Amino acid sequence: xxxxxxxxxxxxxxxxxxxxxxxxxxxxxxxxxxxxxxxxxxxxxxxxxxxxxxxxxxxxxxxxxxxxxxxxxxxxxxxxxxxxxxxx
Amino acid sequence: xxxxxxxxxxxxxxxxxxxxxxxxxxxxxxxxxxxxxxxxxxxxxxxxxxxxxxxxxxxxxxxxxxxxxxxxxxxxxxxxxxxxxxxxxxxxxxxxxxxxxxxxxxxxxxxxxxxxxxxxxxxxxxxxxxxxxxxxxxx
Numbered sequence: 326x327x328x329x330x331x332x333x334x335x336x337x338x339x340x341x342x343x344x345x346x347x348x349x350x351x352x353x354x355x356x357x358x359x360x361x362x363x364x365x366x367x368x369x370x371x372x373x374x375x376x377x378x379x380x381x382x383x384x385x386x387x388x389x390x391x392x393x394x395x396x397x398x399x400x401x402x403x404x405x406x407x408x409x410x411x412x413x
Numbered sequence: 414x415x416x417x418x419x420x421x422x423x424x425x426x427x428x429x430x431x432x433x434x435x436x437x438x439x440x441x442x443x444x445x446x447x448x449x450x451x452x453x454x455x456x457x458x459x460x461x462x463x464x465x466x467x468x469x470x471x472x473x474x475x476x477x478x479x480x481x482x483x484x485x486x487x488x489x490x491x492x493x494x495x496x497x498x499x500x501x502x503x504x505x506x507x508x509x510x511x512x513x514x515x516x517x518x519x520x521x522x523x524x525x526x527x528x529x530x531x532x533x534x535x536x537x538x539x540x541x542x543x544x545x546x547x548x549x550x551x552x
């Protein structure tokens with residue numbers, strides 16, 4: 326791992342931490358949902374970066390999986406916030 | 414949100430891709446990350462997304478409850494069947510070599526594929542049933 330990769334990973338981690346702060350503090354529930362979604366996106370990018378650093382292509386599969394489940398989680402959370410139920 | 418065009422379009426586009434990705438995780442599990450459990454969770458996630466966006470009735474028409482129940486038992490039966498086959502042939506439980514005694518390596522691949530298929534079927538249908546039950550009781 327060279328220093329460029331290290332700095333990139335640390336910056337992504339810092340962004341994820343900032344999103345986490347917003348998720349805890351967020352005044353409205355939509356701030357929290359958006360922050361959790363951003364945190365998930367940061368996780369996807371970090372997984373892809375780790376796969377590149379470690380030269381393990383299997384990490385990309387996990388990153389795609391996380392992106393799909395992240396979308397599903399956001400939709401489910403918004404649906405729950407809106408009507409307090411998951412399915413109508 | 415139930416009549417959000419953007420969500421419905423994106424979700425409808427994403428639904429088959431999640432299913433195909435689940436199938437990929439299932440098939441590729443032997444040489445990469447994944448396997449039966451993860452593939453089952455992905456397939457269940459696809460149907461949960463479908464139910465979230467299009468309503469439970471449409472999903473029930475797409476995947477009837479009796480089919481989910483059948484898949485649940487069929488997966489366990491597949492796993493136990495491969496396992497018991499080893500006992501019946503006088504070997505150990507889950508001894509894959511009885512599937513093709515002359516070629517142990519392909520027999521092991523076949524046995525693992527069958528067992529993983531059973532795990533995937535069961536996990537997908539059990540998670541779908543759990544979500545269905547939880548939603549039915551909380552509303």
